[in-house]
Amino acid sequence: MKNWMIALLAGYVLLLAACAGLTGAAPAPKREAAAEYEEPVYQFEETTAQEEYPADGNAVAARYSCRLLMLTVPNLESLSPEDEEIAEQNMENFNSKMHSLMINAVDTGQTIMTGLAEGVDSAAEAYYIETAAGWVRTGQVVSVRVDNVSYTGGAHPNRYADSYLFDLEAGQFIDPLQLADDPEAFRTGAAALLLEKAEEHPVFDSFWQDYPELIARWNEGTVLLDDQGIEVVYSPYVIAPYAMGDVELLLTWEELSPLLGPGGMERLGRTSDS
Numbered sequence: 001m002k003n004w005m006i007a008l009l010a011g012y013v014l015l016l017a018a019c020a021g022l023t024g025a026a027p028a029p030k031r032e033a034a035a036e037y038e039e040p041v042y043q044f045e046e047t048t049a050q051e052e053y054p055a056d057g058n059a060v061a062a063r064y065s066c067r068l069l070m071l072t073v074p075n076l077e078s079l080s081p082e083d084e085e086i087a088e089q090n091m092e093n094f095n096s097k098m099h100s101l102m103i104n105a106v107d108t109g110q111t112i113m114t115g116l117a118e119g120v121d122s123a124a125e126a127y128y129i130e131t132a133a134g135w136v137r138t139g140q141v142v143s144v145r146v147d148n149v150s151y152t153g154g155a156h157p158n159r160y161a162d163s164y165l166f167d168l169e170a171g172q173f174i175d176p177l178q179l180a181d182d183p184e185a186f187r188t189g190a191a192a193l194l195l196e197k198a199e200e201h202p203v204f205d206s207f208w209q210d211y212p213e214l215i216a217r218w219n220e221g222t223v224l225l226d227d228q229g230i231e232v233v234y235s236p237y238v239i240a241p242y243a244m245g246d247v248e249l250l251l252t253w254e255e256l257s258p259l260l261g262p263g264g265m266e267r268l269g270r271t272s273d274s
Contacts, residue, residue, distance in 0.1 A: 037078065039079075040076075041074055042073060043071075043072050043073070044072070047070050048066065050064065050065035051109065051113070053117035054117075062113035062116045062128065063127075064105070064106075064112075064129040065129075066102055066106060066130075068098045068101055069133050071091050073088075090166075094166055097164070101131075101146070112127075113129065116152060116153075128151055130150070131146060131148050132147050136224075136227075138226075139267055139268040139269025140269070141165055141267065142166040143226070144164040146162040146164070148160055162222060163222040163223050169267075179267060181262070181264050189259040190256075194215050195215050197251075198215055198239075203247065206240045208239060211239050214238065221233070222235065225268070230256060232250075232251075233248050234246065234248075253270055257270075
């Protein structure tokens with residue numbers, strides 16, 4: 001009797017277990033794997049504006065052209081919400097500046113070239129204004145060089161270069177001094193090195209007398225980044241006569257390391273021994 005009751009109870013327990021398996025709640029849905037976000041991919045596309053002003057006949061009396069850059073992020077939809085916001089801000093701030101430069105270049109080109117083209121029967125050499133931009137990325141900083149060349153009459157064309165530094169982490173254009181951990185120490189230290197290099201330059205004897213003051217304010221001029229370091233460029237007439245051409249003074253990464261500091265070198269994707 002006792003064995004029979006035990007067997008009955010065991011069967012009842014098994015029946016309850018089977019029913020529970022049939023009527024129990026459905027298993028919880030699997031959680032979706034965390035989204036795999038990508039790193040922002042920054043690219044630059046060229047945007048162009050140009051116009052020609054013909055003289056009588058088929059000759060071109062005057063022309064202008066402007067080729068600048070627009071920042072794009074082709075993988076914007078694959079970024080994390082935080083990175084997407086930063087990327088959109090970078091595009092807005094960078095492209096707003098380039099758009100402003102484009103408007104100014106077009107306005108200048110139209111005004112000057114229209115005036116020069118009026119009444120010209122033919123032109124042995126057409127008048128022109130050309131603006132073109134190039135870029136280099138070093139770490140989180142984009143270095144933009146804008147070359148401007150024009151011929152509006154006279155013995156020779158005129159040319160000069162502008163520069164802009166854009167920090168992709170800060171989302172804004174920066175002064176060269178902001179590259180360093182200690183901006184003031186960077187300004188004075190770089191100026192001392194640049195002065196030494198200027199006085200060893202092949203065309204030093206042709207420098208204007210106020211060259212020390214110009215070099216002391218080096219960060220206000222054309223400052224470019226490249227694989228070798230930081231280059232300060234003085235266009236014709238800035239520090240020397242036109243015939244001397246561009247005066248280029250280079251500070252190597254080795255020379256810059258103690259001036260920029262660890263944070264500055266890291267910002268530019270460099271190590272202290274690079």
